[in-house]
Structures are given as structure tokens and as C-alpha cells.
Amino acid sequence: MGSFGIFNNGGYMIINLLALLLLFLSCFYTEKGSRIKLGIWLLLLAMITDFAAGWIESEAAIMYAQGSKYYTYMLYAELSLFLAEMLLLSVAASLILLNKIPSFMIIGGVAGFAVVCIVYFLFISQNGDAVFQMRYIFPMVGFIYLAASFWSKLTQRYASGYIFAAIIASSSAVFLLLRLIRLPWTTDDANIWYIPAIANILFALSIIAMRINFLNSKLDDSKQEIEKNNQRLQNIVKSSPFPIIISKLSDDKIIMANNNAIKLFGILPQEAERYRLKDFFVDIENRRLLTERLERERQVQDFEILVKTPTGDTPFWLLASANIIDYNNDVALYAAFQDITSRKNREMLLKNQAVRDPLTSLYNRRYFEEEVFNRILCAKTAHEDYSVLMIDADHFKRVNDTYGHKVGDKVLIELASTAEKALRENDIVARYGGEEFVIFLDKVNADKAKIVAERLRESMAAIVVYSDEGEEVRFTVSIGVSSSEVSDNVETLIKTADEALYRAKQTGRNRVEIFRPTDLQKFNDISAAERKMETQNHHPIFDKEDNQEISLLDGIPSNQIQETDVKIEDKSAGMMLPGVDTDDLR
Secondary structure, three states, X not given: OOOHHHHHOHHHHHHHHHHHHHHHHHHOOOOOOOHHHHHHHHHHHHHHHHHHHHHHHHHHHHHHHHOOXXXXXXXXXXXXXXXXXXXXXXXXXXXXXXXXXXXXXXXXXXXXXXXXXXXXXXXXXXXXXHHHHHHXXXXXXXXXXXXXXXXXXXXXXXXXXXXXXXXXXXXXXXXHHHHHOOOHHHOOOOOOOHHHHHHHHHHXXXXXXXXXXXXXXXXXXXXXXHHHHHHHHHHHHHHOOOOEEEEEOOOOEEEEEOHHHHHXXXXXXXXXXXXXXXXXXXXXXXXXXXXXXHHHHOEEEEEEEEEOOXXXXXXXXXXXXXXXXXXXXXXXXXXXXXXXXXXXXXXXXXXXXXXXXXXXXXXOHHHHHHHHHHHHHHHHHHOOOEEEEEEEEXXXXXHHHHHXXXXXXXXHHHHHHHHHHHOOOOOEEEEEEOOEEEEEEEOOOHHHXXXXXXXXXXXXXXXXXXOOOOOEEOOOXXXXXXXXXXXXXXXXXXXXHHHHXXXXXXXXXXXXXXXXXOHHHHHHOOOHHHHHHHHHOOOHHHOOOOOOOOOOOOOOOHHHOOOOOOEEEEOOOOEEEEOOOHHHHO
């Protein structure tokens, strides 16, 4: 295609070499891992072969001028290179057009026929016109085939690069045809030296355009694939039996919610995108913990959250499973929910049953002892005071015997309600057993605890309950107080408060007594024999651990009850006294 005139000037040759270098560099930018990439590299090799053929043509012209006998062999080498250029362009065209290399039989047949023509016209017939024609026919055939292969890509979505290359290949073939018919301006090699350089540069630009087309095509394919995946995801979300929400991870804005989620959160379908997922959380800390786990693990399973609807005030529990996904080229949170409100309610009920007294709904003895143990540890660390009150209803057995256990239960309920209302929220009130109640007062010393106890005593003395017959039933309470001045042991505090309660009973009931640190020595000096006797004479039926008042006379009319050989334990003397009413000591 070129002119050997480029070799007559150093500047011309450098420009053509730079054009070839640009074409070489552009080949690295072609589609990777495809037949077209190999075809582009063969195009480069063909242009290099054309450059080499031009150089041999210029050397042959010099030999001809000098009358060298090797002139014929140089022409043979020149024509062989033009033949090689044609074959390279043909193979490149096949790779681009058919995505495969032509059969070796075809290549061999064409090459063999061309070689025979070269030998015949060059050495046998020595036909100069035929030799001149072959110099342009070989590359022209190659460029025609190459142009046809590029034009075949015209139907692609992005074909600007192929069209550009097809125009260049077609123009090259036309230019060679014009040289073949020897138009005047095409025969002056000195004036057309720039044609090969321009062709190589334009081929390089077309290859870059092909690469851009390829990237645009891949981008479209990726977008379509993303769209298909999103559509598939939307179908899965919509058909899911579970409430599902997809939200942006950056600003928490809801992208999509299925019908079950819309019903669950009480929002309108057209308003879903106005909300953020965090809008439904009751506890912001709960949301923060979920976010931290997602950032650390990228997925969370069975995470319990407390939520509410925008229009409702009643919170409800959900079990959330969430993971981070890519959605529309954005990082999103895919969350599925399950309503576990009924399960949480059952759990709360069971938990309350485990720590609450069924009659009064106060905490039970076990919870009180465990919680007070922890409270004392915190109080010791902070160097704070605390106190324990033991409360017992006076003559409670007489209430049961006179009005029945139903009225007795009313008394216990009123006692519990009054105690809870009169105390602070962080104080602990528990039913310790029977008609006994125990209270833990935070940050309160013994003297302040006595003031609280007196207020409680007065409030409870004002309580009135009514029997089934409408009779007024009034009662009083006795209260024992122990404090952090006495001990930091829960069991000791309860025992010493109970001891103070016993003193209040002995000294007239309806009063408050404090167990002081000075009382410890006397309390601890109880002899082992007396303790043993108390243990031997104690019957399990009178354990304070029992949560229900028990009477051995239940079901017997009161007029049939006679004061016979009922024996009770005298706590002060440590002996059994016959003929004494048990309620006289309570």
C-alpha cells in the first residue's frame, strides 16, 4: 500500500515508524480473550509486513539502477512479503468476521497458487506488468476481505469503531486499486509517503474506538443483568410470606417493602419510600446494636427488635434477619421480619410467674434475695447506705378465721398495693411468705428507714376492706428495720429485720422497731442448745418460704373450734406453751 519513497527521507521513515508504534500500542487496548484481539494483532503484523515490503522495494530499485544480478531475487522477496500481507489480512478478516481461522488447506492453496504465479511471471515469462500488478493485487485483496469483515459488524449495538476501521480498509483497497491502474498522482512515491502513516494512525484510533464500543456493550450488559437481578429480587420479595424491607445502608431510606411489610408497619404503599427503617424502632440503642453487628458480620440472624407503627402507640416485637446486598449499584440492607409479640408475651408471663407472687403480683422471696445481693454489691462500691424492712400484718389469723381466706387475700393485696404506691420506683417490695412482706430501700440509713416505715404503718392502718357481708375489716402492721450499719449480708439483714419485727410484736404491735448494731451481740449470743431446740420443735408447715397462708382448721366452722391442746413455740423462752392462741404472738 505504501511507497518506497519513505525510505528516501529519514523524517518520512521516522513518522511511519511512529505510526506503526501507535498501532502496536493500541493493540494492547483491544478486547481481551477474544478472536477479534488476535485478528487485530494480525492486522498489525500485516502493516509491519507492508512496511518491510516497501523497504525491499526501495532496495530493489537501487539494485536495478546499479544493474545488480540480485535484482530479481529482491523482487521475489518483495512479492512474497506482499503475499504474506494478503494472507495475514485474510486470516485477520476471518477471525473478525467468522470468529475462526480459515482452513489451512484454503490458506495453503491460495499461498501455493500465488507463489506459482510469482515464480512464473518473475522467472519464466519475466512479465514486468504482471509483477507490477501482483505488487498491488495481493494487499488489495487482503484489504477488501478485511473491509468486508469490519462492515459485517455494522449491526452491533456499538459499531462506531468497526465502521471506522471498515472505512479505512475500504479506502486502502481503493487506493491500491488506483495505484494499480496508475493514476498520475498515485505514481509519485515522493508525494504519497504519508499515506501508510495516516492509515496506521487511523487503524490505531479505530482499535481504540472498538475497545470503547466493547466497554459500552459490557456496561449495557451489566445494567441489563442488574435490572434482571433486581426484577428477580423484587418478585422474590413481593411473593415472600414474610414481611421484607430493602433500605439504603447509607441513609436508612426504604427502597422497597412488600405487602406483608406494609401491613405489619401500618404504612401506605405509596408512602413507603418516605420512611426510614429507624423510624419504626422504639429503642435507638437496639438499632445501634443491629447496625454494629451488620458492619462487623455483614449479616444478622434472629435479632429481636421492639418496633411501633407511625400511627400506633403500642409497641410489638419482631424477629429480624438482615444482610447487606448490592441493589441498583448501591449498598442496601435486606431485612426479613417475623412477628413474635405473642411469644414475647408468653416469655414475659413465664418470667413474671418465676419472679412474682401470684396473689399480690409482688416479687417473690427468691427474686428479692438475688436482686438485693446485687444491689448491696453496687452500694458497697459506691459507699451508699441501704435498709431492709420486714412487715407483718397483726392478728392476721384472726382475720382469716373470722372473715375467711377470701377477705384475708384482700388484706394481703391491699397491703402490697399500698407499699408499692408509697415507695420509690427503684425500691424493691416482695412478699416473703404468708402475711410477711420485705422491702429494700436504696440509699437510706436506719433512721430514714424508720421514717419511711412509720409512714407505711400509718397508711396501712387506714386501709379498709369489706367482707362478703359488707362488714368493714381494719388491721394494723408491725415493722422491723435493719440496715447497712448491721450487715452487708442479705440473709443476716432479713433475719435481723425479722428480729426487730418480733420485738415490735412483743411490745404491743402496730409499731416500728430498729435493729441496731449494738443488738448484734445479744442476737449472736443465742446458745446452740436453744437453736437446736427451736429446730427440733419447728414444723415445716410454718416455713416462711410458703407463699400461701395455711390453716390446719380450714373447712371447720368457727363455732366448733375449741381451745384445746394447741401448742405453739414461744420464741422468747424456747419452750411449748399449752392453751395459748397462736394469733396472740403475731
